[in-house]
Structures are given as C-alpha cells and as structure tokens.
Amino acid sequence: MTGSCVVTGAARGLGRATAELLVDRGWSVVGVDIDEAALAEAAEAIGFAAVAGSIADWSTHERAADAAEAIAPLAGWVNNAAIDLQGAAHQVDERHLEDGLAVLLRGPMAGIAVATRRMAAGGGGSIVTVSSIQAVATFPGYYVYGAAKAALLQATRSVAVDYGPHGIRCNAVLPGTIDTPMLDAVLPAGLTRAEAVAREGEISPMGRVAEAGEVAAVIAFLLSAEASYVSGAAIAVDGATTARCYPYGEIDL
Numbered sequence: 001m002t003g004s005c006v007v008t009g010a011a012r013g014l015g016r017a018t019a020e021l022l023v024d025r026g027w028s029v030v031g032v033d034i035d036e037a038a039l040a041e042a043a044e045a046i047g048f049a050a051v052a053g054s055i056a057d058w059s060t061h062e063r064a065a066d067a068a069e070a071i072a073p074l075a076g077w078v079n080n081a082a083i084d085l086q087g088a089a090h091q092v093d094e095r096h097l098e099d100g101l102a103v104l105l106r107g108p109m110a111g112i113a114v115a116t117r118r119m120a121a122g123g124g125g126s127i128v129t130v131s132s133i134q135a136v137a138t139f140p141g142y143y144v145y146g147a148a149k150a151a152l153l154q155a156t157r158s159v160a161v162d163y164g165p166h167g168i169r170c171n172a173v174l175p176g177t178i179d180t181p182m183l184d185a186v187l188p189a190g191l192t193r194a195e196a197v198a199r200e201g202e203i204s205p206m207g208r209v210a211e212a213g214e215v216a217a218v219i220a221f222l223l224s225a226e227a228s229y230v231s232g233a234a235i236a237v238d239g240a241t242t243a244r245c246y247p248y249g250e251i252d253l
C-alpha cells in the first residue's frame, strides 16, 4: 500500500531518514517541521512536499493532511517530531510541563486524531508513532519526556482497537539511542563526537547506537502492506538495550 504519507520532524534526524526511505519506496511524502529553512532544504534534496509549522498546533496537522490528500489518498502518517526535554520532577515548572506536553504528547495525539478522521473517511491507512525506550524504562532526569512517550503507547493501542474494523492500523516504535542531531544534546563532554557517540553505544549489548536508517526501516515496514496484520504493537528498535538489566560481563565464544 502506498499513497501519501505525512512525516513530522522531516527536516533532520530520523524524520528525514524516514522521508527519504518512503520516497524511495514510492510514497508521496509530506514533510512537516518547525524549522522552515531546514525543511525546505530536505524537501528539495529528497523530493517531498513541505508544510512548515509546529506539531503543537492542531492546524499544522490539518494543513499537512490537506497537502497529502491533494497529492494522493492519505494512507500513512508518521508522528516523529519531538524535542529532547530534560528535567527531574522537582526541577519542572508549569511552563516546562505545558510546553513539553504540547509537543511530546498533544502534538502526536492531534496528528493521530487528524489522521484517523481522514483515513476512516478514505478507506484506511497505517499510523506509526515514534515513542522511545523511555516509555518503558527510565533515563535519569526525563520526567515529562518519558511520561509523554509512555502515554503515546496507550494512544496507539486505543486507536488500533477503535479503528481496526475500519482498516486503520496503528503502531509505535521504541527506539534506543539513535545517531541524530538530538543525540548531540546529550553527548558527554570532553570527547570528540565520534568518541562520545561510541560511549553512548555502550547502552546497547550490540555496543553501538542505531543509525537513523535502521529505525526508519522498521517504520517503513509498519506502513507497508507487509505489516498488514501488525496493529496495536509497540516495537523496540534498541539493539537489546531494554532486554538487559545488568551491563557487566560477556559470554566467551
């Protein structure tokens, strides 16, 4: 199944890699991003339609859906855009909470709502929301981010149940650490970028972080007809990070 697909956060990182893979696979992609200049550059380089705006605004999702339906039937929607938002509970104030949830939770939930409405009227489709392993395990100092990512899993299940009879599948991916611009905000100081990324890779038993394309491939699969009986799922793409609870020791081969 291809048609048109909205990808939020398409200017860089995982969203850009996803948009590029979907265009390669024949989708007509509408990329959304708050960074208008970077989005225009990516749209030109990859060949997708651009809708600039914040996912915190409901109207951005409506404009993206309109742009997609103007090209081809809306068959895919990827809720990818997010911000890295750090702060433990005692450090959070009202602004942090409200602005954080506006992007991390309300934004994707608005995208899902617009997508389901359009897809239900148009014969179905597939929605993929990018959550995080922080939905099921905790990084220190991510009180709002982790809670929002967890809530998106329940939103995913809700939509999968409600719209299964109407041809809409809804799934979530839970990436571990990915080498994107978002990672730069958390890299340890005093190292070259390559050294710092290698250090971050110790989070996974595979000893490295993910390339954006490795997560994009799973998103593309979930959008495709090959995933026709996959719905309501939360799929970790984390190199076994969440499978491990004790980091020391390796088996001898």
Ligand SMILES: NC(=O)c1ccc[n+]([C@@H]2O[C@H](COP(=O)([O-])OP(=O)(O)OC[C@H]3O[C@@H](n4cnc5c(N)ncnc54)[C@H](O)[C@@H]3O)[C@@H](O)[C@H]2O)c1
Residues within 6 Å of the ligand: 008, 009, 010, 011, 012, 013, 014, 015, 032, 033, 034, 035, 053, 054, 055, 056, 079, 080, 081, 082, 083, 103, 107, 130, 131, 132, 133, 174, 175, 176, 177, 178, 179, 180, 181, 182, 183
């Ligand atoms: N990078 C990681 O290690 C990692 C790990 C787990 C999950 N994730 C998730 O993967 C997804 C993609 O992250 P990434 O690493 O590519 O991030 P990134 O920061 O590299 O790119 C995010 C993109 O989203 C855009 N964006 C931010 N706020 C927006 C808004 N309000 N409206 C529209 N666009 C907005 C940014 O301009 C940017 O282009 C996010 O949902 C993130 O939470 C990332």
